[in-house]
Amino acid sequence: MEETTPGSTQAAPTSTAASSPPPPVPTGSSAALFPGLITREQEPLNLELPFPTLAERLVPTNQFYVRSHFPVPAVEAASWQLSLEGEVGQALTIDYDELRRLPATTLMATLECAGNGRARLAPKAKGLLWEQGAVGNATWTGVPLSALLARAGVQAGAQEVIFEGADQGPVNDEPRAPGVIPYARSLPLAKARQPEVLVAYLMNGQPLTPEHGFPVRLVVPGYYGMASVKWLHRITVSAAPYAGYWQTLEYAYWRRTHGLPTLVPVAEMLVKAEIARPALHEFVPAGQPYRMFGAAWAGESEVARVEVSTDGGRTWQPAHLLDEAVPFAWRLWEFSWTPPAAPGRHTLQARATDRAGHCQPTTHDPDRRNYMITKIASVEVQVG
């Protein structure tokens, strides 16, 4: 599958094992492990990258946004097991050492929370009010899910694959919802079989931290972050569509069919560019070049171009894309802006277009509810 996954590298079992230090003992969650991150919620732990601090294409693990639905579970690598069951020829169970002995793939992928940018919505949206930094880009190493599915043997008639985390609890905002439930999401079988979908145990070359899913998480490149189930311990192949809490009451949006809205799970990431610098309300010296920069990503597509407007959206100029194009990974971009010599306030905007020609909207489609927030943002700065 390496051929079909540019940027991935085959790690031989031994080298994989060699590259893995003994797994850390889970330490439980602690915001102190994440210097400088914005705390959106203490318990469960929800942390955001202050996007203006973005410096490199790869976000260090301790700067990578954290999205938790329940307290971080203390899972021990020694006792962890992953079961693969349901509509399969042979259900199987695998432990941490076995998993790390299997052929591994390493790839770079951007994960964005489906609610990233929610603080920009008016009227105030339900849910965590992320500003712009509930997104990050890292390398992930793990076993392609397709290999495990092939080993178990998917039965004819299978439609979806359901992934369960070890994190669980009551769903607070739904008193008569199903009580204490684990976090769980499903993928269509076709996506689950794509070579980029990993059962991952390394992030940026190191064992996952507890907050990022230690010992093992799913990584679903191209999909919003809610699909990359952390603390993964159970995979179920299902012959029926899965309509679980996190793809109906949450993480779902309205699609028009026959002129009627129908609720569908949030899935592929949509094309989006974000401005890292200047920061909102930053002071920018007058009359001299300023290096605007940020990042842009496009889910399962690729970023075709990024454009910048310095006049509130009346005119747009092309930005320069940095880095090589890598599937599922964002690219940094830059644009040299020379503000006028006269002091004043200016509104800066960036927008991205993907290979399919999709560009960002200027307003938020209410059918998206409080998810997939890609409307072009305005960064007002003070010049002079």
Place this chain on the structure above:
Amino acid sequence: MEETTPGSTQAAPTSTAASSPPPPVPTGSSAALFPGLITREQEPLNLELPFPTLAERLVPTNQFYVRSHFPVPAVEAASWQLSLEGEVGQALTIDYDELRRLPATTLMATLECAGNGRARLAPKAKGLLWEQGAVGNATWTGVPLSALLARAGVQAGAQEVIFEGADQGPVNDEPRAPGVIPYARSLPLAKARQPEVLVAYLMNGQPLTPEHGFPVRLVVPGYYGMASVKWLHRITVSAAPYAGYWQTLEYAYWRRTHGLPTLVPVAEMLVKAEIARPALHEFVPAGQPYRMFGAAWAGESEVARVEVSTDGGRTWQPAHLLDEAVPFAWRLWEFSWTPPAAPGRHTLQARATDRAGHCQPTTHDPDRRNYMITKIASVEVQVG
């Protein structure tokens, strides 16, 4: 289809026409048309039958509960049209006169709101707090949906049939829900093709009143009332499951699959018995026979038996079922209770069992959310 629908009678086109007085001009909604009904909500109009006033198997139209999601639309029979489209060989449109000239079926069916009994839930449930009277039994006359589907020709691959009412509005409790939408529900194709599912224009032998869906409504015997779409004007055969607002965010419950809750639309009515008399806290003379009575229904099954307990559920005795068994229609029942000569408070209960052996639970399963409330109710009375 008459053979397969006991209690139905074939009305010849002429006799049907003859039995139909000129359709009334819609008068708009008015609680004054419903003497004695309990107003649960004025706008939209939601009215409940005071269940202790139940006297006959057939509930008079002006005593039949009213469930509205939006203001009652003023639909004129002269301009009304029903379209049948989607995955069909030949889309068709039919008007009020054409519909009434087609072979008609008359049958008796009980409709119950999926939230009936909600006032008995603790903690307080979301939604209208119906006590016990959001249920009624009437005769319905209309054209079997199966005949219209056969005429249009359902395409291979069709899965569901979506029904749209003329009532519409914004969904208040979901600011980012799809804005102004019509009330709509779907049926699995297999149910839609059953002979009891009617495109109905008469209720208890008279044209529908505006509050009950004039000029034409769907009637889905065996299903909770939300399936019987009022002010029906559009039918769409769909190849994909319909996940509309009223079968996901509302009128849906949790079913466990692979040990995980999955959201499914509320559909078949569950077996249930209600006590009409004595009423809650009624004074009952000591030491002399009292005729307890009520009604029992069982959705797509049949009521096998009704039992009564006069000791708070410790012992149960069979009640006497009145009326002939008619599919989809409730049966009244009675039980002669002779309270002790000594004054005191007593708790009366009734429970029904269907032909499949399903009986009513003693507690409400939270997976049902605030729907399908069939837990055995307690009627406390004062003897002496």
